[in-house]
Amino acid sequence: MHLLTMNDLTNDEINYLLDQAQLIIDGQSNQYEFKLTGSLLFYEPSTRTKLSFEMACHQMNINLLSFSKETSSVTKGESLYDTVKTIESLGADFIVIRHPDEQFYEGIYTDLHVPLINAGDGTGEHPSQSLLDLLTIKQEFGGFNGLSVAICGDIKHSRVAKSNARVLHRLGADVVLVAEEEWQDPTLPYPYIAMDEAIKQVDVLMLLRVQKERHKNGGLVNSHSYLQQYGLTKDRERKMKPRSIILHPAPVNRGVEIDSELVECDRSRIFKQMNNGVYIRQAIIDFCIQKGGVLHENHY
Numbered sequence: 001m002h003l004l005t006m007n008d009l010t011n012d013e014i015n016y017l018l019d020q021a022q023l024i025i026d027g028q029s030n031q032y033e034f035k036l037t038g039s040l041l042f043y044e045p046s047t048r049t050k051l052s053f054e055m056a057c058h059q060m061n062i063n064l065l066s067f068s069k070e071t072s073s074v075t076k077g078e079s080l081y082d083t084v085k086t087i088e089s090l091g092a093d094f095i096v097i098r099h100p101d102e103q104f105y106e107g108i109y110t111d112l113h114v115p116l117i118n119a120g121d122g123t124g125e126h127p128s129q130s131l132l133d134l135l136t137i138k139q140e141f142g143g144f145n146g147l148s149v150a151i152c153g154d155i156k157h158s159r160v161a162k163s164n165a166r167v168l169h170r171l172g173a174d175v176v177l178v179a180e181e182e183w184q185d186p187t188l189p190y191p192y193i194a195m196d197e198a199i200k201q202v203d204v205l206m207l208l209r210v211q212k213e214r215h216k217n218g219g220l221v222n223s224h225s226y227l228q229q230y231g232l233t234k235d236r237e238r239k240m241k242p243r244s245i246i247l248h249p250a251p252v253n254r255g256v257e258i259d260s261e262l263v264e265c266d267r268s269r270i271f272k273q274m275n276n277g278v279y280i281r282q283a284i285i286d287f288c289i290q291k292g293g294v295l296h297e298n299h300y
């Protein structure tokens with residue numbers, strides 16, 4: 001099956017994926033004993049997502065068909081559809097794509113016979129990030145029901161915010177948003193509150209990167225005044241509830257959405273999220289492959 005948005009997964013499937021990732025963390029092997037090949041097509045920059053998919057593949061014994069936008073026929077004008085169909089024809093068993101266009105997968109996934117995993121579509125969704133965030137929250141609190149979560153920052157341009165707000169609400173969490181007016185998103189039906197309120201009430205404070213590259217004005221943000229008004233300062237961190245945690249998908253704009261010294265503070269789970277990303281992506285690949293029937297059709 002494809003994983004394009006968090007809506008593709010039922011609550012049971014989400015919990016299954018989180019459990020599978022946790023089993024791998026706890027030592028269960030999920031190495032394939034037969035040949036499987038994946039391909040990672042990144043049309044937007046990435047460090048964590050691309051490398052953690054790569055690391056997941058290494059650990060599962062999956063070969064990777066390398067692709068780089070700059071040296072591929074994309075530079076000759078080849079379409080995404082033709083590129084994806086080429087990679088399928090070469091024998092890839094699944095394809096992971098990050099692309100600047102929202103819903104890039106429309107007009108592609110119905111013609112594909114191997115799983116397509118969305119690694120971020122413009123300002124649309126980022127399901128694998130959302131699942132690793134859910135895993136990090138579950139490890140901390142055991143579940144989501146009744147948990148108070150604030151998603152803070154450049155919500156309008158953040159695919160992480162979109163995936164997480166909807167799924168956390170669906171799983172029973174109480175979701176609030178913090179954003180300056182310009183960066184609020186009318187499609188998310190959750191209340192906006194001030195940062196000073198959020199820090200006092202939430203269990204999970206999810207910060208977002210200011211997405212300068214997606215801003216029409218070229219990303220003119222006054223770091224100091226943004227941090228004071230909407231960011232996590234040291235003073236605000238001291239006022240958070242005793243057990244509450246800080247998440248951020250990274251990369252972090254240190255000193256903009258968060259004081260640089262807080263990136264590795266006791267409450268921060270930012271590097272934990274990255275580590276969880278490797279395991280959740282193993283679980284996602286396995287799930288999509290199994291559900292897609294690839295194991296059955298090609299390997300038995």
Ligand code: NCD
Pocket residue numbers: 048049120126129159160208209211249250251
């Ligand atoms: C996020 C993304 O690419 O959407 N990063 C990531 O995948 N870890 C968030 C961001 O770039 O701000």
